[in-house]
Amino acid sequence: MPRLTDAARKRTFLGKLWALTAPFFISAEAPIALTLLVIVIAMVLAIVYVNVQLNTWYGDFQNLLQAKDLAPTAVAFFGHHLFTVNKFLYLIGKFALIVFPAVILSVYSTYLRQMLSIRWRRWLTERFLGLWLEQRAYYRLQIYGGGTDNPEQRIEDDIASFTDVTLQLIIGIINKTVTLITFVSLLWVLSGPITLPLFGAEITIPGYMVWIAVIYAVVGTYVSYRIGRRLVRINFNQEQYRANFRFGMSRLKENAESVAMYRGETDEHRGLMGLFTAVWTNWWELMRAQKSLAWFQQLYGQAGGIFPILVIAPRYFAGAIDFGTIFRISQAFGQVSDALTWFMDNFVALAEWKATVNRLIGFVEAMERVKAKEPEIRVSAGDGMASLEAEGLGLALPDGRKLLEDLSARIEPGDRVLISGASGSGKTTLFRALAGLWPFGKGEVRVPSHVEALFLPQRPYLPQGTLRRALAYPGAPEAFDDAAMQAALHLVNLDQLTDRLDESGNWSMSLSIGEQQRLAIARALLLKPDWLYLDEATAALDAENEQRMYSLIAEHLPNATVLSIAHRPEVARYHSRRLAIDPETRSATLSALATR
Template sequence: MRLANLKAQTAQVWKLSIPYFQSEDKWKARAMLAAIVALNLLGVYLLVLLNEWNQVFYDALQNKNQPVFWQQLGRFTYIAFALIILAVYKFYITQLLEMRWRAWMTTHYLVRWLSNQAFYQMELARFAKNNPEAGPDNPDQRIQEDLNQFTSLTIGLCMGVLNAVVTLVSFVGILWNLSGEFSFHLGGSEYFVPGFMVWMALLYCAAGSVITFYIGRPQIKLNFQQQRVEADFRHHMVRVREYSESIALDHGEKVERAHLDTRFGAVLANYLKLLKAQKRLIWFNSFFGQAAVVFPFIVAAPRFFSGAIQLGSLMQIASAFGRVQDSLSWFVDNYSSLATWRATTDRLTSFEEQIQALALIPSAQQATDSVASNTLEARDLTLRLPDGSVLLDGVNLQARPGDHILLSGPSGSGKSTLFRAFAAIWPFSSGQVALPADAMFIPQRPYFPDGTLRSALAYPSAAGGYSDAALRQALVDALLPDLADQLDLEAAWGQKLSGGEQQRLAIARVLLKKPRWIFADEATSALDATAENLIYKRLLALVESAQGAIISIAHRPGVAAFHTQRWTLEPEPAGAVARYRIAQTPM
């Protein structure tokens, strides 16, 4: 089972890693990776030279051979200087590769996350009642933090394994030759064990690795959970900042403090568990590491005191044993990093699987087929909620240019969901929708990016595509004349503006872009009657001049006066397939 888990983990890492090394940046990536490998191999070779230096240097000390002593000090200077240069460039190239790899993966995942409304569908999946764990939590953390950890840990751990293997191969022969034979008597016979120090190093490190695995195994799950609760805590603080005005008006500081305390309490509780697990591992690792310092001297001391070897050979044995022990103890020394890497890899793998699954939704779930048309037409349209319950079943609707339609119904009946199906962003649907060309949707909560007012007004188009005169006129027509001279002012417009101002800015965006079809979802609910009346007159004039249509969701009687047809969502009787049906009547 553990071998299967190792194979699965290796497959996950390979699947996440290989796209970069096959990308448009592959030659630079491969060249830097090859350079890092070469530097690691060169580093091992320099350590071999340093090990040989130990014997000659300490023998010179024991024999009081001053010329050899000064000669070896000079040789040490060359080796040490080479190790310093190697360490600097290995660090620099490694960090450069990590940076370029992270940059590529971040761009790669941002493109996929923001394509085909994947970011939106992930949130829908997470709030499905029958599957609360569906979809990865905190995708922002996956892209910002997990990718950074994955690239750095993958390169660091892989190069660590390579270095450990090469060091082991290089020094095990040296240690074997220096070990001599160990003899013991058993049952009247004398037995000889060649390469005794090698076998002792293997036994010492094998025992340490097994104990480390069992002591440190809980850290994998705890690291995974720690990343989740940290992200939840950070996410709630971001929400407090985004909704600061609403919270302040409701005097909700105590409630938000309680919510934050609860989330931070989860952070501390899990961290305490992780801390205790790490403490147990550090207890063992510290004992294991300190014992390794004197272990080779204890084993080789009898040969030294018997005169079989000199001080230089003893120091060379200790050095070689230390290198072999370090190589074999790589798992022991890096278990905490491996646990973090495993948790990070699992989180990225689930993120990758979710993105791939969302890419298959149109064919797998029979999602709405949206086709550009001059009319709005829904044929056999069925809408479901994320929990699988049917909202509307087999709906057939048609709207033509010149129509002014009011969509009404009880709160929660699915009016906004029907708009989402028209826009082809609702994945829990089937049937066909022909969406008119050149249509714009005005949502209940319009979004404005932080930055200049001209960017917020032109969003998602580039502000440079519109003249200052057009931008100012749109603001004036949307009853925001005070903002007409603030096009280059930078602000968080979603927080700076009141609810009514935000709605009027969203209307200004529509008046600027002049679509033929407008879908307005409670677009004027925060406006007074006079302003609402004037705004709707201008929206109707816009669609009539473009020979388009408008479909509105609204509850106010004043809005109904601007429409000629009504689509009403009416409850179906108990036991029906769907919760609601749509009745079409003239105003």
């Protein structure tokens, strides 16, 4: 799982990039990954060799066209004469023999690189999901305000971009490095020395076209960097603004019914356009930055086609080199220049890639940061402990405002406790603290060990997928047969769903909130938890149905410990004790209830 140590956090960008990249290549995937990488690199090297052969072929072909040479040439194979053909057709056949392998190498090098990319993406996605879910980091990021946004974009979009572009960059660097070494030596030999007068003397520069190519590339790269360096920041902002816009639309979709009831379309439109305005404004800044860079890159690229010919032309007109050689020098100069200006040509891609890496690194650091925070409320589970105990428990909001002070209480197995208090007094926050989710406050909570607990909030979570999965969540659907599931649905008056267990859908949208709450109660009857926490889990039901749900819990979960938040006074009859919160004194009292 990708983690950044303290030392890694203090390192440079390259150090953090290494901490993000290296684990894959030393994982269980390493043998296949390294094999694929080596094969792709070997193919890239082979393509460079083919380019050298093409450079020679083009020189011969240009000389043939200039000389109009159609002399017969013998075609042999391992010393055995096959047939005779004119030189033009011979060179065309040789071209086909060179290019066909190059096509195969190009296609399969891309295919195998993509194969490696998707394997790396799957591995990273699995690790990031684990990092996001473990120790409830997904929840703690929201509670603490972890300094990162849109985790779904980081895990889906950014990982896909990171793996694909990183491999492209690695292969590109290797390709251009080998190309540079190969064609520098070729250009050195082809261009030869040049003698120039200097202060009354003569100076000879060997391989002078190599030095010209270096100067040409260095100037181009420096100017490109100066023009385009702000693209890193702009691309980072663009991805963040786009993600915020997508998230706003997702929230509208998730809360479609509420928005429709409020007739809030005008406000939603205004809010979404506000988010898109940030995308729009930043996009114009991105366009202007890319336009400035494109001006230079286009001029530089067009000049690169004619510049080497202008430099080498005097030697050609002097008869020092033939027409084929000037073509080979021009092509070799282009290969060297392209290799040296690789950074300039890929500046936009590098800027986008660096922004992606920064987002992934920021996401990892944010998750590690919230996991490292010590909660102010200590939660422990002692061996053999059967009761739930709160000692000196105080609850506070993230801004420091206190909700509850010095609660000490003990809840025994089998207790049925009703938590009551005015709205905003901290009832749900108390639930979160007892669940080990709420970090703000003080004191200690000791929870029973080796028991199954189930929390049912006011709006149940129904995962997308089959109804079977939604009913059994968070248990495994295959652990329950159809008869048990249908019986649970029947008990909560959801008979219309009994024959839809294998139907997939967005159940949070297709079921009313009352049906969702009854489905959650059916879930409790199915899972049979030892401890059941009900946070206004029946608030959307009418009084008769609410009492029916509590009756079902009492009948089918007789040994379960139940803690519930509910407002109707009739619910008290299903509880044996009351934990009353007084917001004025920020205190809570646990007392017995008279049951009927």
